[in-house]
Amino acid sequence: MPRALAEGKTKVALLNVKPADPYAPTVEELEAGLDISCAVMSSDYSVAPSASETVDEKPLCTEGNAVTFGASNATIEFTLFREFDEDGSPLEPEDDEIGDAAFQATKEKGTRLWIYQRETAKKSRDPWEAGDEVDGFEFITDHS
Numbered sequence: 001m002p003r004a005l006a007e008g009k010t011k012v013a014l015l016n017v018k019p020a021d022p023y024a025p026t027v028e029e030l031e032a033g034l035d036i037s038c039a040v041m042s043s044d045y046s047v048a049p050s051a052s053e054t055v056d057e058k059p060l061c062t063e064g065n066a067v068t069f070g071a072s073n074a075t076i077e078f079t080l081f082r083e084f085d086e087d088g089s090p091l092e093p094e095d096d097e098i099g100d101a102a103f104q105a106t107k108e109k110g111t112r113l114w115i116y117q118r119e120t121a122k123k124s125r126d127p128w129e130a131g132d133e134v135d136g137f138e139f140i141t142d143h144s
Helices: 027-032 101-106
Strands: 010-015 046-050 073-077 112-119 135-140
Touching (some): 010 101, 046 135, 073 135
Antiparallel strands (some): 046 073, 112 135
């Protein structure tokens, strides 16, 4: 069975509109977002589930300690490349290039966004297709 390394394989969409079904976005919804695959630095890209919140609570009938899982969490950290024109202004998107749109979409603290990634044997530049295996997370931008 063929194996694939992640190099050049991760495709990432950044959406500012919540998909109708956030657990199964459509190709149209993914394409409506920004394809930021070529705008993200690979060295610190970290988008993955992380440990859930826990609650030290149990039913009356349980002996000993018990932990119940609470809210789910994710780690969403990445650095974006900036794109500028000859005058030093943020580069406007055109044709298939997003210019500085990825940075502009994330620069305001408190912005609610959705990020989806495909990590398969397909290349990053391959288009989204129905049936693609994707992971997605809702997040609010912050500064660090």
